[in-house]
Amino acid sequence: MWQCPKCGREFQKKNQEHFCGEPPKAIEDYIAEQPKEIQPLLRQLRSALREALPKAEERISWHMPTFWYKQNIIHFAAFKHHIGIYPGDVAMAHFADRLEGYKTSKGAAQFPYNKPLPLELITEIARWCFETVNHHG
Numbered sequence: 001m002w003q004c005p006k007c008g009r010e011f012q013k014k015n016q017e018h019f020c021g022e023p024p025k026a027i028e029d030y031i032a033e034q035p036k037e038i039q040p041l042l043r044q045l046r047s048a049l050r051e052a053l054p055k056a057e058e059r060i061s062w063h064m065p066t067f068w069y070k071q072n073i074i075h076f077a078a079f080k081h082h083i084g085i086y087p088g089d090v091a092m093a094h095f096a097d098r099l100e101g102y103k104t105s106k107g108a109a110q111f112p113y114n115k116p117l118p119l120e121l122i123t124e125i126a127r128w129c130f131e132t133v134n135h136h137g
Contacts, residue, residue: 002014002015002016004016004018004020006020007020007021017079018063023063024060024063025060026058027046027058027059027060027065030042030060030064030065031043031046031065034078035078038078038083041078041083041113042065042076042078042083044117044119045083045119046058046076048119048122048123049067049074049076049122049123049126051123052123052127053069053073053074053127053130055069055130056068056069056073056130057069061075062075062086063077064077065077067126069130071133073087073126073129073130074086074087074125074126074129079110081113082103082110082111082112082113083110083111083113083117084108084109084111085108085109085111085122085125086107086108087107087109087125087126087129088107088129089106089107090132091107091128092104092105092106092107092108094128095121095124095125095128098121
């Protein structure tokens with residue numbers, strides 16, 4: 001186990017990326033806490049998700065910006081080298097072929113800062129999650 005020297009939380013992986021401290025209260029607060037050069041990308045993503053999910057409510061869930069409508073639809077978060085989206089495992093399986101070339105896991109995809117954000121694909125995933133009521137967490 002590795003313990004973060006700042007917040008004291010324990011993780012399986014050494015130097016696990018995480019958010020220390022109190023979670024932000026709103027998505028804009030979350031974005032404002034990120035490095036200045038990443039903030040425009042996060043605002044662009046938030047704006048695209050707002051347009052794609054007009055009925056969804058914005059929340060912070062699992063310490064991440066979240067779009068919610070009766071359940072979590074999609075989360076996103078900024079990390080050192082990428083923006084992660086978390087649409088859940090069913091969505092990731094459904095869009096696996098379209099996500100080739102990106103690092104993925106069972107329920108998430110990573111979009112590196114050195115490539116343009118695939119906003120059209122991300123919003124398509126979010127709409128699919130909303131329409132099919134597929135998400136976890």
